[in-house]
Amino acid sequence: MTYCVALRLNRGLVFAADTRTNAGVDNIAQFRKIHYWCNPGERVLVLLAAGNLSLTQSVVSLLNEQLVEREEDPDSINLYNVPTMYRAARLVGDAVRSIRAIDGAALEATKTGFAGSFILGGQIGSEPPRLFQIYSEGNFIEATDDTPYFQIGEHKYGKPILDRVAQPTMRLGQAAKLILLSFDSTLRSNLSVGMPIDILLYERDSLEVRREKRIHQDDEYFKKLSQAWSEALREAFTKIEEFNV
Amino acid sequence: MTYCVALRLNRGLVFAADTRTNAGVDNIAQFRKIHYWCNPGERVLVLLAAGNLSLTQSVVSLLNEQLVEREEDPDSINLYNVPTMYRAARLVGDAVRSIRAIDGAALEATKTGFAGSFILGGQIGSEPPRLFQIYSEGNFIEATDDTPYFQIGEHKYGKPILDRVAQPTMRLGQAAKLILLSFDSTLRSNLSVGMPIDILLYERDSLEVRREKRIHQDDEYFKKLSQAWSEALREAFTKIEEFNV
Numbered sequence: 142m143t144y145c146v147a148l149r150l151n152r153g154l155v156f157a158a159d160t161r162t163n164a165g166v167d168n169i170a171q172f173r174k175i176h177y178w179c180n181p182g183e184r185v186l187v188l189l190a191a192g193n194l195s196l197t198q199s200v201v202s203l204l205n206e207q208l209v210e211r212e213e214d215p216d217s218i219n220l221y222n223v224p225t226m227y228r229a230a231r232l233v234g235d236a237v238r239s240i241r242a243i244d245g246a247a248l249e250a251t252k253t254g255f256a257g258s259f260i261l262g263g264q265i266g267s268e269p270p271r272l273f274q275i276y277s278e279g280n281f282i283e284a285t286d287d288t289p290y291f292q293i294g295e296h297k298y299g300k301p302i303l304d305r306v307a308q309p310t311m312r313l314g315q316a317a318k319l320i321l322l323s324f325d326s327t328l329r330s331n332l333s334v335g336m337p338i339d340i341l342l343y344e345r346d347s348l349e350v351r352r353e354k355r356i357h358q359d360d361e362y363f364k365k366l367s368q369a370w371s372e373a374l375r376e377a378f379t380k381i382e383e384f385n386v
Numbered sequence: 387m388t389y390c391v392a393l394r395l396n397r398g399l400v401f402a403a404d405t406r407t408n409a410g411v412d413n414i415a416q417f418r419k420i421h422y423w424c425n426p427g428e429r430v431l432v433l434l435a436a437g438n439l440s441l442t443q444s445v446v447s448l449l450n451e452q453l454v455e456r457e458e459d460p461d462s463i464n465l466y467n468v469p470t471m472y473r474a475a476r477l478v479g480d481a482v483r484s485i486r487a488i489d490g491a492a493l494e495a496t497k498t499g500f501a502g503s504f505i506l507g508g509q510i511g512s513e514p515p516r517l518f519q520i521y522s523e524g525n526f527i528e529a530t531d532d533t534p535y536f537q538i539g540e541h542k543y544g545k546p547i548l549d550r551v552a553q554p555t556m557r558l559g560q561a562a563k564l565i566l567l568s569f570d571s572t573l574r575s576n577l578s579v580g581m582p583i584d585i586l587l588y589e590r591d592s593l594e595v596r597r598e599k600r601i602h603q604d605d606e607y608f609k610k611l612s613q614a615w616s617e618a619l620r621e622a623f624t625k626i627e628e629f630n631v
Contacts, residue, residue, distance in 0.1 A: 297542035301571040305616055306623050317629035326546040342631065354631040362629065369626045371550055377618030378551050381611060384562035386587065386599040 142333035143174060143294035145189035146323060147260045148316045149272040149284040151309050153345040154262045155316040157324065158189050159294075161335030175339045176201050177263075178208075178220050181349040184265040186220055186229055187341060191294035192257025192277065193248065196240050200259070203236040226271035227283075230261050234279035241277070258293040263343070270345055298330040299323035313342045313352070318366065321356070325367045338363075387578035388419060388539035390434035391568060392505045393561045394517040394529040396554050398590040399507045400561040402569065403434050404539075406580030420584045421446050422508075423453075423465050426594040429510040431465055431474055432586060436539035437502025437522065438493065441485050445504070448481040471516035472528075475506050479524035486522070503538040508588070515590055543575040544568030558587045558597070563611065566601070570612045583608075 145158040158174035172194060177187040188204075190197035207219035223229045241255055248255040255277060262272040272284040274291040284291055289309045292300065306319050317340055327334050342352040356363050390403040403419035417439060422432040433449075435442035452464035468474045486500055493500040500522060507517040517529040519536040529536055534554045537545065551564050562585060572579050587597040601608050 297575070298546055300575050301543055301546070302619065302623075304574055305619050312628070314628035314630055317631075318626060319623065321629060322623070322626075329549055330542070330545050340629075340631070352631045362627075366626060366629075370622065373622030373625065374547065374550055374619075377615065377622055378547075378564065378567070380618065381563060381567075381614050382607075383557070383559035384566060384585075384607065384611075385559055386562075386585070386597045 142331060143191035144292070144296065144299065144324065144327045144331075144334040145174060145191055145260055145294055146290060146292045146296075146299065146303070146320055147187075147189060147262050147272055148290045148307060148311075148320065149262065149270065149309065150289065150311055150313065150316055151345070153313055153347075154187070154270050154272060154343040155313055155320055155340070156187050156189055156260070156262060156343070157317075157320045157338055157340040159324070159328075159334045160337055160339065161333060162194050163333050166332065169333075169335070171335075173339060175341060177341065177350060179350050180221055183348060184221070184263065185343055185348055185350055186226075186261065186263035187343065188233065189260040189293065190257065191259075193253065193255065195244065196237070196255065196257040196277075197259070199240045199244075200233065200236045200257070203239060204233065207232075224265065225268055226261070226263060226265055226273070229263070229265070230273040230275060230281045233259055233261050233275050234281055237275065237277060238279040241279070260291045260293055264345065264348060270343065295327055295331050295334050299327040302326060313344065317342055321363060321366055322370055325363075325370060387576060388436035389537070389541070389544065389569065389572045389576075389579040390419060390436055390505055390539055391535060391537045391541075391544065391548070391565050392432075392434060392507050392517055393535045393552060393556075393565065394507065394515065394554065395534065395556055395558065395561055396590070398558055398592075399432070399515050399517060399588040400558055400565055400585070401432050401434055401505070401507060401588070402562075402565045402583055402585040404569070404573075404579045405582050405584065406578060407439050408578050411577065414578075414580070416580075418584060420586060422586065422595060424595050425466055428593060429466070429508065430588055430593055430595055431471075431506065431508035432588065433478065434505040434538065435502065436504075438498065438500065440489065441482070441500065441502040441522075442504070444485045444489075445478065445481045445502070448484060449478065452477075469510065470513055471506070471508060471510055471518070474508070474510070475518040475520060475526045475528075478504055478506050478520050479526055482520065482522060483524040486524070505536045505538055509590065509593060515588065540572055540576050540579050544572040547571060558589065562587055566608060566611055567615055570615060
């Protein structure tokens with residue numbers, strides 16, 4: 142399994158992904174699930190991926206091959222020349238459909254299935270930052286102020302805190318704190334989600350990646366956060382009046 | 387879907403279940419999912435049920451028919467004469483297997499499947515209170531101090547708070563508060579879990595049911611609890627240092 146989450150804020154975007162993949166509980170490995178493409182001053186695109194690793198890696202490979210192809214054919218469409226984030230999301234969706242055409246039938250014929258989903262966010266030129274969730278069918282939806290975040294993979298344990306706290310008006314550092322709390326709940330409850338966590342904070346109109354970090358098990362901030370949150374929850378619990386019937 | 391949870395404490399047992407059933411999002415109904423059998427002064431058995439309603443209702447019907455049969459055949463085994471909670475759990479498991487023998491093949495042949503799980507708790511005579519989770523295969527596990535609670539149905543949203551706070555040393559009223567918070571998180575995130583909530587607090591060695599309540603949407607305590615918890619979470623969130631990279 143996997144847990145990825147991204148928030149769309151007025152001040153930018155925050156992305157995070159765990160790094161654990163597993164084929165059964167006795168076969169786990171570490172893979173980066175956050176990918177980005179940056180043409181400084183012009184565009185930043187960040188992709189989070191969950192699902193069959195063969196599918197998600199193939200999608201990234203296809204997107205990268207398109208970038209190489211453009212040297213031969215300058216008219217070909219790729220992540221570095223699409224004019225909007227909407228077009229970029231379509232490009233990712235098309236890549237998913239291309240892989241489905243190759244691997245879909247074989248996977249669907251087994252218990253494995255063809256499963257994958259993606260979160261794509263970023264900013265191109267003067268367009269405001271946008272955030273999309275792309276399904277394994279290649280179609281996609283966009284985040285709005287009503288629902289400023291997307292989650293893919295093991296989303297349930299980490300959702301209650303997001304639902305209660307996420308706001309488009311948050312600062313990036315606040316949103317990163319929220320996302321890490323959402324990860325903390327998920328990591329406690331699901332073994333198939335594992336550290337380290339990759340986190341990337343994109344500041345609106347910066348058009349470059351300045352703030353990213355890999356958070357390891359022994360990260361001081363994460364340990365403090367996790368402990369403070371547990372204590373705060375227990376304290377808050379104590380303060381509430383007991384049920385009496 | 388359904389959400390049921392039960393906690394085994396040193397001072398007794400607390401059970402709760404929502405009341406929503408659904409066959410698709412456009413076909414929801416209200417059914418009680420908490421059932422109990424009580425021979426005051428001698429035994430109390432409480433059963434929570436999740437899964438195909440046809441299965442869970444049939445199991446309860448079978449268990450009740452066994453009680454009628456005993457009038458004709460005093461040697462027949464039933465919930466009112468099994469000597470221990472372990473034997474009671476076996477009786478429930480046997481009932482699940484009986485229904486599987488009747489309906490299993492037809493259900494497994496469709497997307498519906500044969501799905502159901504149960505939580506059985508209670509006390510018989512001088513035996514301490516015990517708590518079991520019974521699977522759709524009829525086998526079961528028992529709660530211990532390491533894991534003093536069981537959840538069935540839509541368990542993920544409400545698990546983080548249980549994992550952090552549940553302790554066998556809690557008072558029944560504290561445990562009920564915890565369970566209602568776990569419900570609050572679940573109700574916010576999953577439409578297929580719906581109020582009212584049935585809650586039952588069993589006091590160790592009381593050997594009768596003294597404290598039970600149906601908590602409706604407009605219940606004052608539940609509204610206060612939900613609001614106080616949201617505020618406490620937001621406040622706790624604010625207090626923790628922001629992420630900075």
